[in-house]
Amino acid sequence: MVGTSSGDVPASAELTRRDELLRIAGRVFAQAGYAGTSLRDIADAAGILTGSLYHHFPSKEALAVELISEFQAEMDELARRPRLESGHPLTDLVEFADKVGQIAGRHRAAVHMCRRDAPTTATETMTTLVRRKPVALNRRWATLLRAARDAGTLRAEVDLPVLQAVLPIAVLDLAALVTPLSxxxxxxxxxxxxxxxxxxxxxxxxxxxxxxxxxxxxxxxxxxxxPAAADESRRGLILATARDEFARRGYEATTMRDIAAAAGMRASSIYGHFAAKQEILAAIMExxxxxxxxxxxxxxxxxxxxxxxxxxxxxxxxxxxxxxxxxxxxxxxxxxxxxxxxxxxxxxxxxxxxxxxxxxxxxxxxxxxxxxxxxxxxxxxxxxxxxxxxxxxxxxxxxxxxxxxxxxxxxxxxxxxxxxxxxxxx
CATH class of the missing domain: 1.10.357 (Tetracycline Repressor; domain 2)
Structure with missing residues (x-):
């Protein structure tokens, strides 16, 4: 029973419930974004009281850190596996991409968080995790692509450095989409x-x-x-600043107060031009x-x-x-x-x-x-x-x-x- 002390629950049951809550948190984060999710949202999705969630995790960030750590550990383990032995470099490449995609698809929330900068409220632990570069994974991609080129299965004129930079990002982003497609x-x-x-x-x-x-x-x-390069008005300053902040932090993680601070003005000044953050976004993107x-x-x-x-x-x-x-x-x-x-x-x-x-x-x-x-x-x-x-x-x-x-x-x-x-x- 959730909410009782750990001494009242077998270790295996405690671990199973904890894992279940992590999976639920991952789904909620992927759907609403880290900044747009509260512990209450996760508790509601799990059908428990918020206080019961605290029994397993001390904070929303603790959930996020665990999700990111689990995702990165799986990717690191994949990168460390012995080279595939299919006998065909292109088959190896497609199969490796599929394995990366499967991991990313299981950890959409972690992919989303790692593809943005850490929230301003994040601790050093979360910030370090979010900014960690997947060195081993990128090295494995490069090894597979070079093997295909060296075997003569890739055309010599293909720009390998750009392909090495684009392909890993494309696979992660595609796999992390919330879509009914496989x-x-x-x-x-x-x-x-x-x-x-x-x-x-x-x-x-x-x-x-x-x-x-x-x-x-x-x-x-x-x-x-x-956009907005020549607009020196107060409204133009707000739009230019918000554009920078939305791109750096992510739309969900950026508040009106963040935009005001970055623009060197009070939040009340922004509300004189825009009633809501979504109005700023629409004006930037239009x-x-x-x-x-x-x-x-x-x-x-x-x-x-x-x-x-x-x-x-x-x-x-x-x-x-x-x-x-x-x-x-x-x-x-x-x-x-x-x-x-x-x-x-x-x-x-x-x-x-x-x-x-x-x-x-x-x-x-x-x-x-x-x-x-x-x-x-x-x-x-x-x-x-x-x-x-x-x-x-x-x-x-x-x-x-x-x-x-x-x-x-x-x-x-x-x-x-x-x-x-x-x-x-x-």
């Missing part, structure tokens, strides 16, 4: 498409650069401007979201093939990742919760996903894309790759370099021609 299906679809590619025929960069969709994409990008959706619609309507239109989207996204880096990081938060704010950016995000699905459908019907994957699964996998990994893969990866990688992988396939039939069968 985690294994999403991860394996993404990695298989990176290796096998979508197109049935090769397209040179010069040919793609000269296409109608590429031209209209460049025109749209030329008209984009960094122009960015409109730019991006308008770009998708223009590229989708441009004369050309489905391959050229998808490549035009690649151009839009890699350029937007540079010009609107903070907005990219803020949008990431919406993917990490079941109940995102009801305003324009999530609606536009759904519209962009539909446009991508239509491009994929068109390419499959025209036999320009050869993929056995479910289009809805593939579209979500591609969308994930086009967001956070493009902003998290390091300053050395310029927009043209990232665009080139998307062409080398998603269009043409990173695997050497002789190996693509092997990858396609995985």
């Amino acid at each position: 985690t294994s299906d999403l991860v394996c679809s993404l990695v298989s498409q990176l290796l096998h590619g979508l197109t049935t025929e090769a397209h040179s960069p010069a040919e793609l650069d000269a296409s109608g969709p590429a031209r209209v994409a460049r025109e749209r990008i030329a008209g984009w401007r960094p 122009r960015f979201s409109h730019h991006l959706l308008e770009g998708y619609e223009t590229v989708a309507a441009a004369p050309g093939t489905a391959v050229e239109r998808l490549d035009g989207v690649f151009s839009l996204m890699t350029s937007a990742a540079r010009l609107f880096r903070h907005e990219f990081m803020i949008v990431k938060d919406w993917w990490y919760v079941l109940n995102p704010p009801v305003d324009a950016p999530p609606v536009d995000n759904a519209a962009r996903l539909r446009i991508m699905e239509e491009m994929l459908d068109e390419g499959i019907r025209a036999r320009q894309f050869a993929t056995p994957a479910d289009v809805s699964v593939l579209a979500v996998a591609l969308r994930s790759l086009l967001w956070v990994p493009l902003t998290d893969s390091g300053p050395a990866s310029s927009a043209p370099r990232r665009h080139a990688l998307l062409r080398q992988t998603l269009l043409d396939g990173a695997a050497s021609p002789a190996e693509r039939s092997v990858v396609k069968a995985l």
